[in-house]
Amino acid sequence: MFFLIIVYSNYKNNSNLFSRRGNYSLFIIHYSLFIEHPTVIIEILSPSTEKYDRGDKFKYYRQIPSLQEYILVDSKSISVEIYQRGEGKIWHYSAYTEEESITLSSIEFTSTVKVLYEGVNFETDTV
Incomplete structure (x- = not known):
């Protein structure tokens, strides 16, 4: 496969x-x-799994020796969060919005957050 x-x-x-x-x-x-041997794991957050993705699932992922970056992509707004492995058990957290650039060092990838959401239309609640 x-x-x-x-x-x-x-x-x-x-x-x-x-x-x-x-x-x-x-x-x-x-x-x-x-x-x-994953180097990067990218999760698209959904309302039903967001708590699990941020909690227990990330706790499991931190135990994978090859993992260098864990990316959470919001499905409700233009927002990306990145956890990058530091020394020992340290993970560095960064949050990014539409006009900011992200860099995934482990795979030498750089892009603006806006480009990642290209073509995405968010549903809006109407009252």
Whole structure:
């Protein structure tokens, strides 16, 4: 089993794992690398799982030796939170909004938060 990952063209890496297709870079990476040795885990938060994603699930993820970054992407507003592994058991927390840039150091990826939400329309409650 393989995964196909699509990343915006500003992704720069000399890896042989990807090829260019128009404005995107395509990666084909073996499934076992994600399961056994993840470097980055990205969660799209939903109201029903947000507490679990921030709590018990993150507690489990912190025990994965290869994990360097844990990203939480809000599904209700333009907001991204990043936990980055520091020395020992220290995890550094940063929160980002629409016009700010994020950098995932472990995979050499940089983008504005706004680009990550491109094409997303949030539902609004009406009274």
